[in-house]
Amino acid sequence: MPESDTQHVPVTFERCRHVTGPFFHGTRSVLQPGDELVAGRGSNFQSGRVSNNIYFSAALETAVWGAELSTALAGTGERGHVYEVEPLGPFEDDPNVTNKKFPGNPTMSYRSREPLRVLREVYDWQGHEPDVLQGMLDGLARLRAEGRDVILD
Template identity: 70%
Template sequence: MTSTEPADVGGSGSSPEPVTYDHGEHVEGPLFHGTKAVLEVGDELVPGRSSNFQAGRVMNHVYFTAMVETAVWGAELATALAGSTERGRVYVVEPLGPFEDDPNVTDKRFPGNPTRSYRTRSPLRVVGELEDWEGHTPEVLQGMLASLARLREQGLDVIED
């Protein structure tokens, strides 16, 4: 994979078109998935696995993004929340079925989906691994973990899955 630039989902200067299960053909790659899991090219990420973000929760969707930065957060948070000191992984993926905007960020936190986050009930195939990504400083990561802890304490860490 040579390009890691984010996809131009909505065109220059315009707000992005909503992505629905019936309308996602305008989303261009590369697409990324950040995780703690060690995967190989050809492996498939599928729904029905444990959440990286809520203990005991089985996920109905697989989540991915068109932005490296968003995938980096996923990789870092997944490893940190698991209590691991290892570096997370950022994979280049291709959806094997329809997908939609991730309502957990699009509708709740970032209207218009500036994080270019999506979800699918279909598998994602790993087509490569991005190895040269830069993580956040320990202070920034701790700030994000503290923010997630506050949301949990307030009962606001709800994942619409």
């Protein structure tokens, strides 16, 4: 549920324990319970970029976008995977979305430099209609063409 700016309490590495989850991560990678996602790996969203953080969300819908976009951008034609994860260290609001289009952190998106442990795969998620997914991909392509596909990492 979207937060209003009067309800949003910024999540920082020093102040994140009040956010309890469950947490989700969407990806094209096949993982097993107990696996750990770590920073320092290639980004699912920018070829050749190493990500300094692991991104996750307390909103299943946000993780679904991650799964769908990562597979679409890789050109695999696969469904993608959504996992319930547990952060193993402190985390903060994802500055790439927090207070950008809407006040607060309505996508409940976070990032951490510490690992995330995979608890289980979520199988019963609903993907977006092909035209909705294509609209998002077109928007990302426009941002890239304009040089505005900046990831604060």
